[in-house]
Amino acid sequence: MDDITRKKAFRSRLESLKRENRKLSERLADLKKEKELLRRDLNMTRRLLAEIPGPVILVQDERMVYASKSAWEHLGYSEKEFLRQPLIGLIHPRSVEFANDFMKKLSSGKPVPGPFEIYMRKKNGQPMACEVHWKKIRYQRKIAFLFNVIGLDSRKMLEKETSQSEKFRAITKMAAWLSRDYEQSLVSVREQFSRFRDSRPVVDRALIRALHGVEARLEMGNIISRKLSCLVKTQNDPSDVSTFDLKKIVREAVRISSLDRHEDENAPIKVRTYLRDLSPVEGHCSEIRDAFVSMILNAADAMPEGGEIYVTTEE
Numbered sequence: 001m002d003d004i005t006r007k008k009a010f011r012s013r014l015e016s017l018k019r020e021n022r023k024l025s026e027r028l029a030d031l032k033k034e035k036e037l038l039r040r041d042l043n044m045t046r047r048l049l050a051e052i053p054g055p056v057i058l059v060q061d062e063r064m065v066y067a068s069k070s071a072w073e074h075l076g077y078s079e080k081e082f083l084r085q086p087l088i089g090l091i092h093p094r095s096v097e098f099a100n101d102f103m104k105k106l107s108s109g110k111p112v113p114g115p116f117e118i119y120m121r122k123k124n125g126q127p128m129a130c131e132v133h134w135k136k137i138r139y140q141r142k143i144a145f146l147f148n149v150i151g152l153d154s155r156k157m158l159e160k161e162t163s164q165s166e167k168f169r170a171i172t173k174m175a176a177w178l179s180r181d182y183e184q185s186l187v188s189v190r191e192q193f194s195r196f197r198d199s200r201p202v203v204d205r206a207l208i209r210a211l212h213g214v215e216a217r218l219e220m221g222n223i224i225s226r227k228l229s230c231l232v233k234t235q236n237d238p239s240d241v242s243t244f245d246l247k248k249i250v251r252e253a254v255r256i257s258s259l260d261r262h263e264d265e266n267a268p269i270k271v272r273t274y275l276r277d278l279s280p281v282e283g284h285c286s287e288i289r290d291a292f293v294s295m296i297l298n299a300a301d302a303m304p305e306g307g308e309i310y311v312t313t314e315e
Helices: 002-051 069-074 079-084 093-108 154-199 205-232 246-260 285-301
Strands: 056-060 063-067 116-121 127-139 142-151 242-244 269-275 281-283 307-313
Touching: 056 069, 063 079, 069 079, 069 142, 093 116, 242 246, 246 269, 246 285, 246 307, 281 285, 285 307
Parallel strands: 269 307
Antiparallel strands: 056 063, 056 142, 116 127, 127 142, 242 281
């Protein structure tokens, strides 16, 4: 009985192995078919990419994994030379800063422009003006970016840069006129305000609040005037730099922002400061104060139901 039982078990196991072998053979055949289909799809995709007008570059993990023939031919490389290049190595120096910023935003998922214009670098070092269209895709189950590069007439790029430069000069001139006229008006208003405030003591609370409001508006006017001046001047004057106490600047910013805010009695906003001792700071004290004022006012605007704003300084 034992021999008969063992034979039956052996035959059963043998049949089971045969069935598993048939399934594995069928699965292997299916995988071979899938591999062949994938190979055909890949070849077809490459042929399709090669037919796209203009150079096409596929980038994955900040590395070029594919480039159409027109891509490396336009820039004067062989295919091997082109693919060995780091991506940033194909960008002309005048566009490197933009390209680095673009790739950082692209990698981090931040919003980036659609079609953009850039200068690429040919093998001989000469710039090539291009318009670049891009698309986020999946390649071999991973995120990749497909770039379609369209060559532009360098004269058009130069014309555009010249136009932008002329627009900036026009804006600068307008800002200079506004700054001059605005500053003259502010000087007159400040003089009148000082005469009124110093002429007699004010005891009426409503009038005191109104005077504080006028003072705050004058201070905000000073900030606007300085911002216009910053737009006019292309470089900071070294004489504007001084050493100052940051705690004092923060206190002034808190005072100015408190005068400018119109608080709802049902939604009060309190500004609390924790100002630790600091080493003297070197810089443009008025610009830093304006920055603190803007931050406090922005924080207050973001709390329609009231709350507390904490400002602290530390080394």
